Amino acid sequence: MATPSPRSSPKPSGLDCRLAVLGTDARLTPHRREVFQALAESNDHPTAYDLFAKVKERSPSISLATVYNCLEHLTTHGLIRQVQLERGQSRYCANLHEHVHFHCETCGKVIDAHPAADFDPAKFWNLPAGTKVTRMDIAIHGTCSACTDKS
Amino acid sequence: MATPSPRSSPKPSGLDCRLAVLGTDARLTPHRREVFQALAESNDHPTAYDLFAKVKERSPSISLATVYNCLEHLTTHGLIRQVQLERGQSRYCANLHEHVHFHCETCGKVIDAHPAADFDPAKFWNLPAGTKVTRMDIAIHGTCSACTDKS
DNA sequence: CCATTCAATTAGAATCATTCCAATTCTAAT
């Protein structure tokens, strides 16, 4: 459905801008809003548990299961990205601009790196004809400059 | 150590070519050899459990823990790659040529795609100065041509 | 304004993949 849901979220606010722009039918309930906000405020790439801890400060009653539900909802509605940098915990990212993740294997830090203006990834890989690309996950592993300096 | 280990594997065979070429000090014990061979023979991207099932046919006594140990050993010695396409199970890949993984979200199939000859990924992303890159994981998600045709 | 309905939320159990651990086995050199 492209029409707005009959049951809209309680209080439209600044965060709904993204909703409106994207034209999704995602409903931003208070919890979803808080999870989204917590993610948007972090420039590291938090795990579900990190976000749980952060949201809990404001809403002590929230459960980890709800955080997972919210993240799932936000991800499938394209409001956030889920990133899988290594085995184990997934990480989340509110930066929807096309970017890649640099992961420092020494300190664990994750840095967003943006592609040069003329970057057109599709033309560099010889995908079979008829293949449709919906998204790309590009993870670059190495050592960040701070860790390189230390060693 | 660059010198060969004092304790070499029992029977040098064709598989050791890779070892020799790569100049690693990995020891290919029978189990490690079998796990490697099972992986090298598959063109899908098997999980640890897939490989466990396959190796079990020849060596019924092998345990899943050993398969994990072998995969860990082979990965850290650069003989195979571990790929993380989505949440959950890791997949493994014996193709060491520079390539990206195309993952069909409909049928789950994973296809290796090789970059065009002039592809130089490093220059497309503006990584901070001093950053050292050791490896890149590039996963492209979408729909393969077979699944596109069906719909 | 109250009842109904449906989704959101919850806690805790269950599952799944992976890792850890302690005991055993194997290999190669002494």
Place this chain on the structure above:
DNA sequence: ATTAGAATTGGAATGATTCTAATTGAATGG
């Protein structure tokens, strides 16, 4: 043969995520 060290084992433990069933809450129709 004996020893030392690594490989292997099974099973327990862990950690992340998902499932389930019950509860809550909001908006709509009566």
